[in-house]
Amino acid sequence: MPATKPAPAVNRLIAALPHPERQRFLAGCEPVTLAFGEILAEPGAPISHVYFPTESFISLTTTMNGPARLGLLLVGDEGMLGISLILGLNRSPLHASVQGPGQALRMEAAQFCRALERGTALPGLLKRYLYVMMGQLAQTGVCNRFHLLEARLARWLLMAQDRAHSDCFHVTHEFLARILGVRRVGITKAASALQNRKLIRYHRGDIRILDRGGLEASACSCFRLDKSLYARIME
Missing domain, CATH: 1.10.10.10 (Winged helix-like DNA-binding domain superfamily/Winged helix DNA-binding domain)
Incomplete structure (x- = not known):
């Protein structure tokens, strides 16, 4: 399938870090290929890894009426999966599955928490991203109700x-x-x-x-x- 533009070489959150911090962070990541339909997180389950999509994208959903799931957000190269770790919470609040297969960067949760502790730009950057996610979740609630x-x-x-x-x-x-x-x-x-x-x-x-x-x-x-x-x- 023809692409409208080349996929970015790296996730946009990571790319926003200052060069020395970005290089340290990338050294702790491993490239992975995410398969369509692959489940990356379940509500209430411990977070083992965080994911930074580069070519892939992830669907975040919440359960309603038993097995049915309502879509909340899509996460691609602009974001990450596992953001609740910056609040000190090692549990996933949502179901996450791969909707767009492709490449991503993955880091173990414990290593990510260490990167947060020693990072200078990373904590502030991810707090801003969490704010954006909260705003987008609220917008989705309005959208589902009124549009x-x-x-x-x-x-x-x-x-x-x-x-x-x-x-x-x-x-x-x-x-x-x-x-x-x-x-x-x-x-x-x-x-x-x-x-x-x-x-x-x-x-x-x-x-x-x-x-x-x-x-x-x-x-x-x-x-x-x-x-x-x-x-x-x-x-």
Whole structure:
């Protein structure tokens, strides 16, 4: 699948560190390849590793009504998995699984905590990122309650495109229905509307973004608010 731009060589959080601290931090990381559907965290389970996606992206969900899960955030090269460690809590609050396969950097949780203790820029950087995540979680709550499904779907597809660094990625109607908390028929109707306007092409789970500008115009304001929050706090 053709990429719109080359995947970044390193996670953006790590890249924001001053050079000496960044080099020390990278020395404690190992490159890993994350597989589609791989489970990286379960609610309440101890955190063994933190992950910094570079090409991959991770879906964060919370449980509702038994096995059903509602989507909260996507984490790609702009973020990390395991942020609760900066609060001194070695438990995952959410379910995390790989939605976009690819490369990531991984560090053992104990080593990450040591890096926090001796780091100068790292603790402040990750506290700002935690603030951004809190704001985005709140925005998702508003979005799920008040915005129409077609706009919410457009928002999710844009978020996925940004983290996949590609116009093409794989996601099924069944997964989208679970992640957006709606019936599958609703996703089919919303996706068909976007496809009929030639904003996307969808076939057997493979989605291609055809008109990024048109899709942004169809998305709810939450997408722009999420991006502006990250830019204001992190950049």
